[in-house]
Amino acid sequence: MQKYIILYIFILSIFSSQTFATDNDGNKLVKTEVISDFLSVKPGMTFRLGIIIVPDSDWHTYWVNPGDAGLPTVIDAVLPKYISSGEIIWEVPDKIPFAGMANYGYKNRHLLEIPITVGKDFKDSVLTIQIKISWLVCKEECIPGSRRITFSLPVGDIAVLNTSALPLFADSESKRALKNIATKGNITEKSDDGLTISFIIPDDISPLEIPVFYPYDSGFLDNGADQEYLIKHPKYEVKLKYDKYREGNPEKIFGIIINKNSKAKNKDAFELNFEIE
The missing domain is CATH 2.60.40 (Immunoglobulin-like)
Structure with a gap:
């Protein structure tokens, strides 16, 4: 029963927060940026798209499993024909205890990676992706936010690495759980x-x-x-x-x-x- 009461209060906090969103807007509480590990791409390759999310101090957003209350960050991408995307690759979250329960989320800057594959039949000279990032940012109250970003890369015969972005992806990789470990569970x-x-x-x-x-x-x-x-x-x-x-x-x-x-x-x-x- 306690859990349902807290979840009810949590839902109320989301809706009631809309009344003061102009002064405490979920969009103002979270900074976002989209980067790629390539400056230009070519048909037949896969590159990495990085969504950088930075909540304000003392606020947090959520992991794929938000825990007992919260909503995971959602990334919707409108992709051109012959372009496909993989699943979000998440960093290890913080565990955020509250009232005998716990959430999983991010209190600091983090990067969510999405692999993007350029099909061999893609013929355009520019690849444009329409991205919508939606999140719930929480402190004592919770406020939803979202942002639309248009991201474009030139397409040619040669792919050019974005060397300035590689350290950001490497840092994110170091914060992820290892996969394909023979753990015999x-x-x-x-x-x-x-x-x-x-x-x-x-x-x-x-x-x-x-x-x-x-x-x-x-x-x-x-x-x-x-x-x-x-x-x-x-x-x-x-x-x-x-x-x-x-x-x-x-x-x-x-x-x-x-x-x-x-x-x-x-x-x-x-x-x-x-x-x-």
Whole structure:
């Protein structure tokens, strides 16, 4: 019941914030910029589009799983014929506790990457993408915002790297969870209240001091609950508590493991993905 009350208050805060949006506008509280790792592109290649998002001090936007309240940042792109895009690549978020619950989001500058593929049949000399970025920015109240940006790149026979943007993409890569790690995940215990996940990390991953799981999918786990853990390196166990208001149980474990005490930009994070049998 407490969770529903807080979610109700959260929704009210979004709508009531519209009454003072002129003085505390969600668009004014978030800066955005679009960059590419190439200055010009050619048919048949894939390049990286970077959406830089900078919330004002003490404000935050949200991860793909916003947690117990919030909305993920959404990027809509209108693409010309023969141009296709991949999924957003997210940096590891901050965990933001509140009222016994928790959200996942970003308090600082971050970059969301989208791969863009130029089809071999694309014939135009300029590639233009219409981008709409939508977000919810929160502090004590939450305010929606959005921005439309037109981004263009010349198209020719030679692709030219944008060397000034490469450090920005490299920094973002260092803040992401590693993928395709052979973690040998499985479930060691299940109950009506939750489950215990077990995984073995390979030798090239640093030992974890405090393993914590962030789920990609919302609505299944109690985000605010402490996660008990057992370490017998390289084997780890983390106990996850179900959200008591969930509509069903998850069919797989899909999310990231972070090392809570890590000073690394990506918190030594890696992806965990396996079916629950």
